Amino acid sequence: MSDDEFLREAMTERLAVGGHLRSPRWRQAVLDTPRHEFLRGGYFRRVDGEGATGWEPVMPEDPAWLPATYEDDSLVTQIAGTIAPGDIRGRIFRAPTSSSTMPGLVVRMLEDLQVSDGMRVLEIGTGTGYSTALLCHRLGDGLVTSIEVDADVSTRARTALGATGHLPRLIVGDGLAGHPDGGPYDRIVATCGVLGIPPAWLAQTRPGGKILATVCGWMYSSELARLTVEDGVAHGRLLGGRISFMLARPHLPPPLGTLPDLGPGEEREAVIGADALDDWTARFVAQLAAPRAQLLRLSLDGGEAHPVVLDVDAGSWASLRQLGGRWIVRQGGPDRLWDRVEDHVTRWQRAGSPDLERFRITVTPEAQTITWPN
Structure with a gap:
């Protein structure tokens, strides 16, 4: 048995034991399909440091290349829309744009x-x-x-x-x-x-x-x-x-461009703090409330970075900060984004905070609607 066949068998067994691979026909497909052949151009390995995240190429001649292709990991294969692993030496500090999914x-x-x-x-x-x-x-x-x-x-x-x-x-x-x-x-x-x-x-x-x-x-x-x-x-x-x-x-978000002035605006105590969005499902619900908004951390006046919800195209924004044990929200622009987020998240919480598996989705040619049980 060759090295790649051994690695493929081991990966197939791990996927089956993990519950990902459940049927004989798909199991045979994984056994018969050499994943490394789809990564002959190499992949990018993430390198974390004190600054921005860097990426360095790993090519087939590297001893680490073949074993990595049979790990249950996503492997980045393109950076910044055009750059493949074979295009550079050293590290690149740009965003991934294509990968081989785990x-x-x-x-x-x-x-x-x-x-x-x-x-x-x-x-x-x-x-x-x-x-x-x-x-x-x-x-x-x-x-x-x-x-x-x-x-x-x-x-x-x-x-x-x-x-x-x-x-x-x-x-x-x-x-x-x-x-x-x-x-x-x-x-x-x-x-x-x-x-x-x-x-x-x-x-x-x-x-x-x-x-x-x-x-x-x-x-x-x-x-x-x-x-x-x-x-x-x-x-x-x-x-x-x-x-x-x-x-x-x-469907990528628009570039931030020139940020609105986050100083003036209507300020109040928040019913829900930004920390509520640390929860994956709560954040999904928040997206339903403000589907064109991004969640960022921005520094105001050069000070400490705070959570900001920003709709670039509409110019609406909500900035949150902690004051003692309370959250304070300041909002500006034509829409009150945090009002909408609070409304959706509190309704979801009153419904018992159902898991995403209980959400239902309906799509027509005109609109998409996602709901949760009440």
Whole structure:
């Protein structure tokens, strides 16, 4: 048995024991699909220091490379939208923009997709192509379409898929628009986060078909949702597990630009403090209240950094600070963001603070609604 086969078997067993890998067909797909082939271009290893987070390349000649490809970790494969591991020497201090998702999450999503033989699947976000290969193994190349916004990423995935014997339909384009020429699909699965389920996905899903995607917000709480489409409307629920993906590029928050003056504004004692949003579910609820707002920490007048909720486009903001044992909120702009957050979070708390698994989601071509039981 070769080193990579040994590592693949060990990873498969760990995923099964961890409850991520539950069915024989997906287990065989993982056993037969060499993840390292999809990381031939290397990956970036995180390096934490006293300043900004840095990233350094790890290439196939590094002894650490092969074992890392079979750990249950996400591995960053692109920085700043264009930079691959082979492009640099040393470290880079920019934000990741593409990665190979941790195998445990990949197989959990494939299990949750509930596919059966003969189903046609559209994958949003080809990435390295590893999850695409697993879909091809399970369903056959001809039933898998995968769309990727980045042409270079798609090209590398095509090469890796070919090296492992797969030839699915690969499309370069905006995954939020789907790919109507290949539809209708029995299943749509997204490997990026979205602020809302796009209407195009509803239109391209066969009646009774399912959509599996991670619903996110700019306060960076997110959850996996599975929806069934009927008559152009999708109904479903959140599946739990604190799933997190990079947002689809068109859904990234706007740049901060010139910040509004956070000095003047209406000030009062807060009913709920910023520390309430340390809770993952409370923060998800807060996002529903202020879906276009970001949660930041900003220094006012060069002093201590405080939590700030900011809607860049609207110019609305709420700044919070602690005074003794109380939280004080100051708000400005056309909307009172913290009023809305407090209203949603207190209603959720009065309902018994239900877990995200009890939330329900409905999507029409016009709107997305997420509710919790009262």
